[in-house]
Amino acid sequence: MTPTPVGPSALSGRIAATLALDARGPFLEFHGQWRTWGQLAATADAVAAQVPAPGTRVGVLLRNQPAHVGLLVGLLRAGACVVTINPSRGVDRVRADLAGLGLPILAGTPQDVATFADDGGPRLVLTTTDLGEPVTASGELPADLGAARPQVAVEMLTSGTTGPPKRIPLGYEMLTRGLVGAKHYESSRDDTPRLRSGVAIVNAPLVHMGGLFRILQCLYDGRALCLLERFAVDDWADAVRRHKPRTVSLVPTALRMVLEADLDPAVFATVRSAISGTAPLSPDDADAFEAKYGVPVLVSYAATEFGGGVAGWNLADHQAHWSAKRGSVGRAHAGVELRVVDAEDFAPLPPDSEGLLEVRAHQFGDGADWVRTTDLARLDADGFLWILGRADQAIIRGGFKIRPEDVRTVLERDPRVRGAAVVGRPDPRLGAVPVAAVELRTPVDDVEATKVVEDLRAGAAxxxxxxxxPTEIRVLDALPRTPSGKVDLGAVKELLATPVTDQET
Structure with a gap:
């Protein structure tokens, strides 16, 4: 049966149209088994039928599993406001989060609901175990459903790399505009609803913007996908070998793992480009990846607040400009304007000046205002953008301003260093001092770690x-990271809050 669009926007209608195209067509591969578009539609319809009205806030305990894709798609089909809940944050924090949110509906697998659901009053609970399996509704809707948010598709929990995670509202119209503009990396701009060839590999967490947007792209484009429960090099390489995608997406941490894995270059026989975003990527790593596997890396710039990417490289720009513009995150996507403003009076600055980045994106509609970020940036006369760090992470040491990204980049030049993080530590005399943590490519003993630290300090000097x-450089077995693969700077700051070595100068 053809589902009827019930959502408040073109996105809900587009999802409904895609689900109606071919019930028998393959949609999602997970652990080697395929689910069809029809199975997705059956789950989505059953979930949508439980949403009392567009804009109803529904919490989803979201993992990279087929059941969760079905729950997500059904809620968006119904025009609900999806509130993402990250189960990896731990039982106590998730329960406290749910208690504070007061959601009238909670969705997830039976196991997750049993583990995380609080006793915070009446609530309708939706559970399923897989696409095409029954959707069970238990409990009851509260008399007061709370304030509806009919224009908001997702309240996305940020990764919290620099502080406590917060929820960002992403509108239906914003996401739709972002999906239309996401053709930046593709040669085909055909927007007709149809099932397209090829299989996208989704290896980013769905609870974060990268994974969520990738799922929405597949729905919008009518493209099948291979869903990885988590990123592992062997599983990812197997998926690439079998599905032969033209483009792969790798966050910097994953890209470095693939770079170090010495995969057979034949794995990449069909891959024309690798898109990398969410965190800074060294241009040296990008060049090393291309030299080793023959695949150019197209760096991008995105933020949850923008509902996806607003700038990035494409193949044409990479071939023409990479050697002269390496280190840049590319140029503005179609429909996006970028400018750099003075950090004090916010006046627009000329090309090649350093200041705060402002974005005016088509995702926010025609005539949208400029949105000021906390990113320090430089924009050259050709429109190429460099991200220089975050203004809110600047360290003021005795009146001198330090950009942590500058220090991190220098530390990561050492071939023994897999990754580094630089944060400020309060200092009673200087206000704050920079301290660093590094993760090495191969484990070392304490004696060798001391030698590495000495070499890093000498090289940085x-x-x-x-x-x-840095007044201290500490070698860690592994840098703490968020589920999306970004370095968790808050956790690094906690680890380095108290000196344990006598390295200060």
């Missing part, structure tokens, strides 16, 4: 000003 040098 040849490049950085004295006030920029």
């Amino acid at each position: 040849r490049v950085l000003a004295g006030y920029e040098l």
Whole structure:
């Protein structure tokens, strides 16, 4: 049966149209088994039938599993406001989050609901175990459903790399405009609803913007997908080998893992480009990846607040400009304007000036205002953008301003360093001092770690000003990371809050 669009926007209608195209067509592969578009439609219809009205806020305990894709699609089909809940944050924090949210409906697998659901009053609970399996409704809707948000598709929980996670409202219209503009990396701009060839590999967490947007792209484009429960090099390489995608998406951490894995270059026989975003990527790593596997890396710039990407490289720009513009995150996507403004009076600055980045994106509609970010940036006369760090992470040491990204980049030049993080530590005399944590490519003992730290300090001293040098560099077995693969700077700051070595100068 053809589902009827019931949502408040073109996105809900587009999902409904895609689900009606071919019930027998393959939609999602998971652990080697395929689910069809018809199975997705059956789950989505059953979920949508339980939403009392567009804009109803529904919490979803969201993992990279087929059942969760069905729950998500059904709620968007119904025009609900999806509130993403990250189960990996731990039982106590998730329960406290749910208690504070007061959601009238909660969705997830039976196991997750049993683990995380609180006793915070009446609630309708929707559970399923897989696409095409029954959707069970238990409990009851509260008399007061709370304030509806009919224009909001998703309240997305940010990764919280620099502080506590917060929820960002992403509108239906914003996401639709973002999906239409996502053809930046593709040669085909055909927007007709149809099932397209090829299989996209989704390896980013669905609870974060990268994974969610990838799922929405597949729905919008009518493209099948291979869903990985989590990123592992062997599983990912197997998926690439079998499905032969033209484009792959890798966050910097995953890209470095693939780079270090010495995969057979034949794995990449069909891959024309690798898109990398969500966190800074060293241009040296990008060049090394291309040299090793023959695949150019197209760096992108995105933020949850923008509902996806607003700038990035494409193949044509990469071939023409990478050697001269390496380190840039590319140029503005179609329908997006970028500018750099003074951090004090917010006046627009000329090309090649350093300041705060402002974005005016088509995702926000015609005539939208400029949105000021906390990213320090430089924009050249050709429109190429460099992200220089975050203004709210700047370290002021005795009146001198330090950009942590500058220090991190220098530390990561050492071939032994897989990744580094630089944060400020309060200092009673200087206000704050930079401290660093590094993760090495191969484990070392304490004696060798001391030697590595000495070498890093000596190398940094040849490049950085004295006030920029970290007062402590600590070698960790692994840098703490968020589920999306970003370094968790808040956790790093906690780890380095108290000195444990006598490295200060």
